[in-house]
Amino acid sequence: MKERIGMVVRNKLMSKANIVYTCSNCDAQYPKWVGRCSQCGKFGTISTAPVTMLASTKVSVQSVPAATVHLASLGNQKVNYLATGLAEFDRVLGGGLVASGVLLLTGEPGVGKSTLLLTLAERLQQVVLYISGEEAASQISGRLHRLNLSGQQLHFASETNILSLNQSVRNLQPSLVVVDSLQTMYVDSVAAEPGSPSQVRAVLAELVGIAKETGAAVVVIGHVTKEGVAAGPKTVEHLVDVVLSLEGVEQQGLRFLRANKNRFGPTDEVGVFQMQEEGLLEVSNPSSLFLAQRHQGAGSCVTALLEGSRSLLVEVQALVTRSRLAYPKRATTGFDFNRLQVLLAVLGERAGLKLNFSDVYVNLAGGFRSKEPALDLAVCLAIASAYFKKPLPQDVVVFGEVGLGGEVRQVVALEKRLQESARLGFTQAVIGAVGQNSKIPSKLSLAVVQNINEAVEWVR
Numbered sequence: 001m002k003e004r005i006g007m008v009v010r011n012k013l014m015s016k017a018n019i020v021y022t023c024s025n026c027d028a029q030y031p032k033w034v035g036r037c038s039q040c041g042k043f044g045t046i047s048t049a050p051v052t053m054l055a056s057t058k059v060s061v062q063s064v065p066a067a068t069v070h071l072a073s074l075g076n077q078k079v080n081y082l083a084t085g086l087a088e089f090d091r092v093l094g095g096g097l098v099a100s101g102v103l104l105l106t107g108e109p110g111v112g113k114s115t116l117l118l119t120l121a122e123r124l125q126q127v128v129l130y131i132s133g134e135e136a137a138s139q140i141s142g143r144l145h146r147l148n149l150s151g152q153q154l155h156f157a158s159e160t161n162i163l164s165l166n167q168s169v170r171n172l173q174p175s176l177v178v179v180d181s182l183q184t185m186y187v188d189s190v191a192a193e194p195g196s197p198s199q200v201r202a203v204l205a206e207l208v209g210i211a212k213e214t215g216a217a218v219v220v221i222g223h224v225t226k227e228g229v230a231a232g233p234k235t236v237e238h239l240v241d242v243v244l245s246l247e248g249v250e251q252q253g254l255r256f257l258r259a260n261k262n263r264f265g266p267t268d269e270v271g272v273f274q275m276q277e278e279g280l281l282e283v284s285n286p287s288s289l290f291l292a293q294r295h296q297g298a299g300s301c302v303t304a305l306l307e308g309s310r311s312l313l314v315e316v317q318a319l320v321t322r323s324r325l326a327y328p329k330r331a332t333t334g335f336d337f338n339r340l341q342v343l344l345a346v347l348g349e350r351a352g353l354k355l356n357f358s359d360v361y362v363n364l365a366g367g368f369r370s371k372e373p374a375l376d377l378a379v380c381l382a383i384a385s386a387y388f389k390k391p392l393p394q395d396v397v398v399f400g401e402v403g404l405g406g407e408v409r410q411v412v413a414l415e416k417r418l419q420e421s422a423r424l425g426f427t428q429a430v431i432g433a434v435g436q437n438s439k440i441p442s443k444l445s446l447a448v449v450q451n452i453n454e455a456v457e458w459v460r
Contacts (some may be wrong), residue, residue, distance in 0.1 A: 002115040021046050025196045027233070045192075079264050082175065082217065085123025088272060089116075091308070092244065092257050094265015097176065101264065102208050104182070104237065106222045106230045107246035112255055113221050115147065116246065116273070116280050122149045126175040129168060129216075133160040133184030133194075147279040160194065160246040162187050162206045169214055171440075179207065181221040182236075193225075197233045204239050237261060238298065243431045247369075248275075254289075254367050255280060261405050269308030287313035287424055290366045296394070299386030302426070303378035303399045304417035305370050311413065311420040315365040316375070318382035323359045334364030335379065337369050343380055343402060350406030351380075351456040353387055376402035380452055381430065384459045392459065393428060397421040400432035406452040408432035415439050430458060 020032040023046055028039035036043050077128050081095030090096045097103070107113045118140075121128040132140065137156050144151045155172060159165055162185050169177055179185065183195035185201040203219070211218045219382065220240070222230050230236055237243050241263045248255035257271035272283040283289055291313060294300065299318040304311050316335075323329065334338050340362055349351040362379055364370065377400035391400075399417060401409040410433040411417070421429060422441035431446045440446060449455040 019048050021048055024190075024192045024198060027197045040196075059071055074183065081264075082124075082126075084120050084124070086120055086282060087284070088257065089120060092259050092269045092271040094269070096321065097219075098241070098264050099175075099215050099217055100211045101241045102204075102211050102239070103217070103219045103242040103244060104222050104230065104240045105219060105244045105246065105343045106224050108224060111246050111248055111274070112275055112280050113246055115143070115275075116142065116219070116255075116257075117180070117219060118147065118149060118151075118154075119279050121154050121178065122151065122177065124153070124176060126153060127172065128154050128176045129172055129174040130154055130178045130180070131159055131165055131168070132156070132180045133158070135182060145409060146277075149279075152216055160184050160186060162203050163458055166210055169210055169216060173214065177210070177216050177218045177346070179218065179220045179224060183223050183398070186320065201233060201235050201239075204236055208239055222244050248367060254283075256368070266308055268310075287311075287420065290314050290368065291424070294365070296391065298389045298391045299382055301378045301382035301385060301392055302397050303375060304397055304421055305372050305374060305399075305415045306411075306417065307370070311417045312368075313420060313424060313426075314368050314370070316378045316382045317363045318379070318386045319359075319361040320383060320386040321359045323357055325359075328355070328357060329359040330361075332362045334367070334369035335362050335375065339371070339376070340379070342404070343376060344383070346402060346404060346406055346452060347380055347383065350451065351384070351453045353384065353456065355383075355387070358387075373401035373409075374399040374417075376400065376450075377408055377430070377432070377452075377455060381455060381459055384456045388460055390459060395426050396428040396430060397426045398430040400430075400449070402452055408449050408451060408455060411434065418444055430455065 012415060021033050023037040023040065023042065025042045025045045026037060027217055028037055030046065034046055058145060079098055081098060083096040085089055105113055121130065130140065136158055140156055148302055157168055157365040160245040177359055182200060182203060184192040186199050187206060190198050190202045192198040207218050207220060224230060242259065245258050245260055246255055248257065253275040255273040255275060256275065257270060259267045261267065273280040274283050291302065294315050295317055300380040301316045304313050330340055344355055344360060346356055349412040360383060378398040380402060381392065381398050399411055401411060403409060414435065415438055418429060418441055422443045427445060428447065429444050430449060432449065434446065447458060449458065
């Protein structure tokens with residue numbers, strides 16, 4: 001009798017332990033019921049959700065074995081890309097869109113996500129279905145007129161129900177489906193508001209299923225948080241095949257398209273666009289654009305960066321002023337702040353630059369940003385130029401990685417950087433070590449520096 005009572009008590013305790021209270025709006029979990037969710041602040045959204053313990057139970061039902069494929073028999077099957085007609089867009093993707101692939105495009109409000117996709121739909125010259133839960137047909141039509149786009153192959157629907165979208169895709173059979181935006185769509189079976197984590201996951205899972213079943217490429221516009229990352233749970237980025245981010249400074253007009261995830265291609269390419277009255281235009285020669293309004297005085301230095309398969313020349317600007325604060329100020333735009341702190345320490349310890357009482361500002365012109373190590377030497381020489389108030393020659397390009405010991409190291413793709421520099425008219429290059437088999441353009445004269453002290457003396 002005692003054993004039976006003990007078993008009943010244990011079963012009740014285990015049943016209570018296997019119940020989790022979950023918020024239907026934000027998926028927050030609680031060990032007991034509460035009236036208000038402490039995560040999202042909603043009332044009446046907490047309900048029970050039983051937790052299954054598969055690890056501790058034996059499955060009595062015999063499962064059907066999964067079908068397996070011998071991978072060696074498949075051979076080398078290449079990905080079939082669908083060229084969009086936008087060379088910069090295709091460069092970032094590695095060749096173009098992929099059938100049955102799902103792409104998530106994020107960016108700040110007003111950066112040009114919808115404009116980019118409307119231009120892409122025009123260039124694609126295939127049937128495109130544009131679903132918008134934020135704008136009406138008259139608004140999209142007016143935007144097409146402003147962008148001088150015909151929209152001949154573009155079909156539009158103002159819809160937020162994912163099931164209706166599913167039927168529209170099956171009836172129209174488009175090559176591309178654009179969903180604007182992920183946070184406005186909803187699934188009937190999920191009891192949560194549109195844009196909540198539960199709805200976002202469910203909607204994206206449905207879109208992935210639509211893409212796999214119909215063979216259409218799906219591009220989804222997603223909102224971003226104040227930190228600039230994709231809004232919603234991290235599962236969003238795991239479900240899709242490609243995650244693109246469109247960045248840029250609104251006042252400058254430049255836009256940079258980057259791939260944060262790409263199952264079918266590279267993640268280090270950068271597409272450059274310029275916002276004009278007629279929409280987003282491709283920039284085929286970004287280096288010339290970045291150097292168009294170059295500063296002529298002290299504190300300016302040109303460097304060659306490697307972004308994917310091409311080299312870009314960017315101006316590094318530095319300003320050194322006497323500080324009026326107890327702790328000197330350091331600020332960066334487009335360059336890693338912590339890396340700047342390291343380089344200032346190296347300049348002070350290895351090259352003798354007294355920057356302890358100076359404010360230092362570093363900027364990559366044109367709104368560009370990069371964390372490439374080849375920037376180190378250019379940043380150091382720009383700071384040294386501003387410190388000595390001595391301009392660098394206008395025809396010199398600088399790149400190299402700087403170590404904590406002050407050594408200047410060789411960078412990858414040296415030849416590609418030098419060739420791009422020579423093509424744009426530069427005649428001098430200050431770099432680190434040079435490989436034995438490196439081919440140097442005849443128009444360039446090299447100044448090879450072994451350490452940061454030699455580089456600063458070259459400026460002095």
